[in-house]
Amino acid sequence: MASSSQHSLKKYFTKVPKSSLASPSQLNQEANANCSEVALHSSQEFDLSTLNYDPGERTPILDYHPNHRDVIRRAYLQNGPCQPRLLQREYPQTNISGSMRRFNSEWFDDVYHDWLEYSVSKDAVYCLYCYLFKGHSIHQGGGEVFSTTGFKSWHKKSSLGGHIGLQNSVHNQSKKKCQDLMRQQQSVEFSLGRQFNQFKHAYWVRLSASVDVVRLLVTQGFAFRGHDESKSSLSRGNFLHILSWYGKKCDNIRDYVLEHAPQNDQMTSPGIQKDIVTSCKIETIKAILDELNGDYFALLVDESFDVSRKEQMAIVLRYIDRKGIVMERLIDIVHVQDTSALSLKRAIVNLLAQHSLSLSHVRGQCYDGASNMQGEINGLKMLIRQESRSAHSIHCFAHQLQLTLVAVSKKCIEVGKLVVLVSNILNVLGSSFKRMDEFRDSQKERIQEALDMGELITGRGLNQELGLSRACDTRWGSHYKSFNNFILMYGSIVNVLESLVHDARLMDERAKAMGYLDACRTYEVAFMLHLMSEVLAITNEVNKCLQKKEQDLANAMLLLEVAKIRLQAYRDEEWDSLIAKVSLFCIKHEILVPNFKDPYVSSLRSRRRLGDNTVLHHYRVEVFCNIIDWQLQELKDRFGEATTNLLRGIACLNPIDSFSSFDIRKIMKMAALYPDDFDEFNMSALENQLASYIIDVRDVDERFFDLKGLCDLSKRLVQTKKHSNYPLVFRLVKLALLLPVATASVERAFSAMKFIKNDLRSQMSDDFLSGCLVPYLEKDLFDNISNDAIIKTFQEMKPRRVQL
Template structure:
C-alpha cells in the first residue's frame, strides 16, 4: 500500500468505477458536450470534457467524464481526443445532441471549428455559445467603446498589481481593513453575524471570468479607504523613485471625481447582470429560463433609457456622454450577443416551458423545433408527435393539477417521470429532454479547472496525466464516488493486471 505504483493503480480503479457509474446513469441515452481548455500549473494544456444528460428520474446532470492533455489545440485534434474518449466508453458521436463552448475560433469556427466537425457526425448536435462567456464579453465590448470604462479597468488592474506584488503591502492592506471594520463595529455602523463583514481580498478582473469585474469594482469601493492608506504609505516609504511615482500617480487618479463616478456607475450597471451570472452557473439551469433571465436584464437596462432620465445635477458630459451611452451600449451588446432568441430552436423550447400553466405553448413552433432533429423525428414520427402534443397539452394544462406549479423545463422533466406520463407521451418527453440537453453555460467545466488547482499544484507539478485525471474525476464527482463500494474498487484493481497477493 506504500508503493507509488500500487497507489496510482488504486486511484485509476477509483476513476474507472466513477466513470462507469456516470455512464450507468446515462443509460445509453443522448447527451450534450461541454468542453473547454486551460493550462495547469506545469503549463500543460488540459481539455475538460463534461457530459450533460437526463437521468432515469428526469433530473438534469452534468458530470466530468475526463480531463485530457492535448498537445495541439486545433479543432481536428480536439475532435480526435473527444472521439477517442467516446470510443473508449463505447459511445457513438451520433448520440451527441448539444454542444457548449466559449467563443474561441477553434471551437466556434463556422467552417472547421469543433462544433462544425461534430455536427458532421450528428446533425442534431446544436451548438450554444456559453451564455456566461457572452455576458462577460458585453463589458469588454463596452470598454472598447467607452474610454472612461477602459481607463477605470486599467487603473484598478494596475493598483491591484502594485498592492499584490508584495506580502508586506497585502498585510498592510488587511491590517488597515481590519481596523476600519473594528471602528465601524464599535460605532454601531456594522452588525456582527456569521459570514458578515469578512475581510475582502483583491479580486483581479478577467475578461472571461464570470462576474469578476463586478466583484473587482465592488471590493475596490468597499476597501477604498484602506487602498488609499497603503498607497500613501508606499508613496512616502518606497525605496525606488519608480515605485513612489507609480503610487503617487495611482493615488491622485483614485481621488478624482471621474474615477469615483465611474466606479459606482459600473458597479450598479454590472449588478444588473451579476444576478444573471449567478443563475447561469446553476447545474440544472435550462435554456428557456436562461433566455427569460436575459430578457429581464434587457428590460432593466431599457427602463434606464436616456429619454426617461430625471434632471441630474452632474455635468452634461457625465449625464449624457457617459451614463446614457454606457447604458445604451450595454443594452446593445446584450441584444447583439444574445440573438439566438430569434431561432426556431429556441422559440420551440420557449413553447415547451411550463411556466404560467403552459401559457407559451404553440404546437406549430414546437413542430418546427422537432424538424431540427432529423435523427430523432422522421416523417412517421412527426405525425405521431403532433397527435401526442395535442393530447399532452390538454392533459397537463387542463386535466392533471399536478402540473400547475412548475417553474421550468427541469421541473417538467421530473414531473413527467414521477407521474409516468413520460411513457404515455414518449415523443413529447424526448423533445423535453432534447431541450434540456442544450447547455446554457460551461459552469461545470470551470469547476473542473478550479479543482485542477487543488489536485495539481506547485508541489505536485510533475504528476503524470493519468494519475492527475484519476485524482480529479472522483474528487469532482464526490457524490457518485461515495456510492461506490470498496469491494467494487478492489475487484477493478485486482482485474487491472496480475497481482502477487489479493487485497
C-alpha cells in the same frame, strides 16, 4: 444392525445373561422393523461426487453407518486424509421383551475395545480399521476373519492380539489411515490450505485499508506522498500517515498493515496507490455511464493550462438520467499537445470510444468564443455537426455575458480607463507582502472605527476581511467583485498608496503610486466605480443563475430578458439615486464634487478651450446613458446566435404560467431541426401526442400546475409515468434540456484541477491527475461506490499476487 462411536460404546451395549440371548433372526427382524437402514453387506451404491468435504466440521468417523465403508475408503484413496460429511442416521436399538445378551466393550482392555465394532444381525465383532481400510493381501493376524465374517469367540482374547500383529501389520496400517482420516486438520494439504486462506485474508485486509485511505485522500483532494517516506521520517506523507493512524485506531487491521505486513506485500507502494486511484476513476465513470443509460447527451468542452504548463481539455457530458433530472458530469480530462479543431475532435472521439459512446448520440455542444471552437468553417462545432446533424451548438451564455463588458470598455474610454486603473492598483498592492500587511491593518482599523461610530452592525458573517479580486475578461463576475471590493476598501487602498509615495525606495514606484493616488481621488473614478458596480450587479445575478447545472435554455433566455428590463429601468429611473451614492462617497473620502452646471473640461483638451456640454450632460448622457445603451445592445447582439426556431420551440415547451406559451406549430418547427430523431412518421405521431399532452397537463392533471421550468417538467413526467404515455413529447423535452447554457461544470473542473495539481504537486502524471479529478468532482456518485467494486476492478487491471 447397530453401530456405535468409539467414544460412546457404553451407550449402546450392556451386559445381560447369556441364556436369555435372542436369536439372530429375531434381532434382525427387530432391527429392520425399527430402522430402514440396509444390512452390513448391502449392495447399495453411493456416488462419490455427492459427498461434501468440509475440513472445518469434525464428526467422529465411527458415527458413520458401516454400509458407507466403500465410499469412505474410495474417498480416502482419491482425496487423501480429508473427512467426508455424510448424512448421520439414527441407529436401531433393540427393545425385546425379557432379558437378552448384548456385547459390552468393558469386557476388553482399552487396547482392544477402541477398534471393535459389534453387529447385531451377525452376533459378531469386527475390526473397524480393517473393515474400512483393509488391503488386498490380508492373510495375517486373522485380518480376513475380523473384516468379513467377524469374530465370535469373545473369550479368546489372544486372537485379538494376533490380529493386531507387528508394527507394519495390516491392522496397524489401517489404524494409521483411520487416524489420519480423523485428524484431517493436521494433514499437510489442510495446513497449506489454512495458511493460504490466512494469507488471502491478510491480503484483503491490507488492500481494503489502502482503498479506504485512498478514498479519503481523493475525496478531499489531498496529496498522497511526502518528500521523505522512510520509517525514520516524522512526515511520511498523507497516505502512510493516515494508514498508520488507521491501524492504531482499528484493531481489525492493526496486525496486517505496515510493519506487521510482509516487506514485499504491504500494498503501499506508489504503483499500488496509482492503481487504486485509477480503479476509483473507472468505477466512477461506470456509474456515470449507468446514469446515462445509452441515451443522448451534450458535450461541454474547454481548454486550460495546468500548473506545469500543459494544455488540458476537460470534457463534460450533459444528459437526462432515469429520474428526468439534468446531470452534468466530468467524464475525463485529457492532455492535448495540439489545440487545433481537428486534434480536439480526434481526442474527443477517442475518449468517447473508450466508453462505447459515439458522436452520433451528441445532441448539443457548448464552448467558449475561441476560434478553434466556434469557427464556422473548420471549428470544432462544425466538425461535430458533420457527424451528428442534430448537435446544435450554444455559445456559453455566462461567457458571452462577461464579454459584453469587454465590448463596452472598448467603446467607452471611461470604462476602459477604470478597468486598467483598478487592475494596476491591485497589482501594486498585491505584489508586496509588506503592502498587503499594511493594507490588512488599515482595513481592520477602519472597520473598528466604523463599528465604534455605529456605522456598521455586528453579526455572524458580517464585516469579514475582503480580498483583492483581480479582474479578468473571461472570469465570470470578476469585474463586478473587483469594482465592489474597491469601493468597500477605498480608504485602505488610499492609505497604502500614500504610504508607498513616502516610503518607496525607487523613484518609479513613487511616481506610479502618485499617479494612481491622484486618479483615485477624482470624481470621475468615484462615479465610474459606482456606475459599473450597479450595472454589473444586475447582470451578475443573471450570471449566477446561468451557472446552475439544471438551468434550461428557456429560463436562461427569460433571465436575459429580465436583465434587459432591469437595465432599461435603471437607465430611466435611477440617475438621482446614483448621484446621491456617489456624493456621499466623495464627502466621506474628501473627494471634490464638481458643479454639474459648469462646463465640462475634458482631460484631452486645454482648460482654455471649454466644451459645449455641461458636467451634468457629460456624466448623464455621454457616460451613464451611453454605457447602459451599449450594454443593452451587446446583450441583444450576442444572444441571437442560436436558431430562432429552436429557441421559439423551447420557449413553447416551457410549462411556466400553466403552459401559456404552448404552440404546436412552433414546436413542430423545432422538431424538424432534429432529423435524426423525428422522421416523417414520427412527426405525425408527435403532433398527435402534443394535442393530447397539452390537454392532459394543462386541464386534467393538477400535478403539473406548479412547474417552474423544463427541468421540473421532465422530473414530473417521469414521476407521473407520463413519459411512457407521450414518449415523443418526452424526447423533445429531453432534447431541449440537453442544450447547455454555460460551461460552468467545465470551469469547476479547471478550478479543481488547480487545487489538486498545485505548485507542490506539479509533477503529477496525466493519468494520476485524471484519476484524482473525476472522483473528486463527482463525489455524490463516488461515495455510493463500494470498496468491493473498487477492489474487483483493481484485481482485474493486471495479474496480482493474490486473486481474491
